[in-house]
Amino acid sequence: MNTKDWSRLLLLSLLWGGTYMLSAIALKGWPAGAGNGVTPLVLVWLRVTIAAITLLIVLKALGMAIPRDRKIWIAFFGMGILNNVIPFSLIFWGQSQMPASVAAGLASILNATTPLFTVIVLHVFTSDERATPLKVIGVILGLAGVTIMIGLDVLSGIGAGALGQIACLAGAVVYAFSSLYGRRFKAMDVTPMQTALGQLTASTLMMSVITGVISQPWNGPMPGAIPLISIIAMGIFSTALAYILFFQILSSAGATNLMLVTFLIPISAIVLGIVVLGETLKLQHLVGVTFIGLGLAAIDGRLWRRVRV
DSSP states (O other): HHHHHHHHHHHHHHHHHHHHHHHHHHOTTTTSSSOOOOOHHHHHHHHHHHHHHHHHHHHHHTTHHHHHHHHHHHHHHHHHHHHOIIHHHHHHHHHSOOOOOHHHHHHHHHHHTHHHHHHHHHOOOOOOOOOOHHHHHHHHHHHHHHHHHOOOGGGGGGTTTHHHHHHHHHHHHHHHHHHHHTTTHHTOOHHHHHHHHHHHHHEEEEEEHHHHTTTTTGGGGOOHHHHHHHHHHHHHIIIIIIEEEEEEEEHOOOOOOOOOOOHHHHHHHHHHHHHHOOOOOOOHHHHHHHHHHHHHHHOOHHHHHHHHH
């Protein structure tokens, strides 16, 4: 990975780092008195719809063409299923099932297993992104760092809302397969922005049907102003802009390096907490950052090669 890839990865982690906070507000109507929240399926539907509209406006403003090839759109629908419809639904539903006091922390830890599953999936199904001892060590160190940063005390919540935790873990597995599937767009000569728009548009169409049949949002109460603002922010920044970066990194640095973002998300979440909410930095955060840094260095490999030389 070069400097541009690392910069994109850090920005992506910042955009996705706020997702857990935004989803908690949207699902539970937090803080108290902020108004009604929404169901997990409605949140997925609104998130991808807002993101798709945002990217369509950007694409038109830049004068970029929208792909019309049927094979490309079939691939968009496949990517939408693996990268949006299934994992978003699983993770949001999982968060809604876990106790509020541990939902965000546990969801972050479970999502941080994505690189581990990605390394395994790519090792089995590809020939150019095989697992190496350094990658395995890096994944283990990174996962340990995330756990330390969130705090070992959050693990006491394991067992409460077990189905929700399993759902979040299943979402991480699906993300690993989405990285494998997304490799095809580079060969199709589709730009990252076109890919982002295509998969989000496909996701919007699918979620419109699924949400309409299952949740019937028109029969439910309107979300409160604060939950609605959080949903809009999630759609524009944590999804539309984030997926442009996602596919840029996937195209230039590969799926394994892309999934490193799940190690960086907790760091971004803590930084946001300090800057926005006035939280303080603890020793466990510094120790966790150290482990994550070692994990990233191991997976990247360049520092290890320099040491050996």
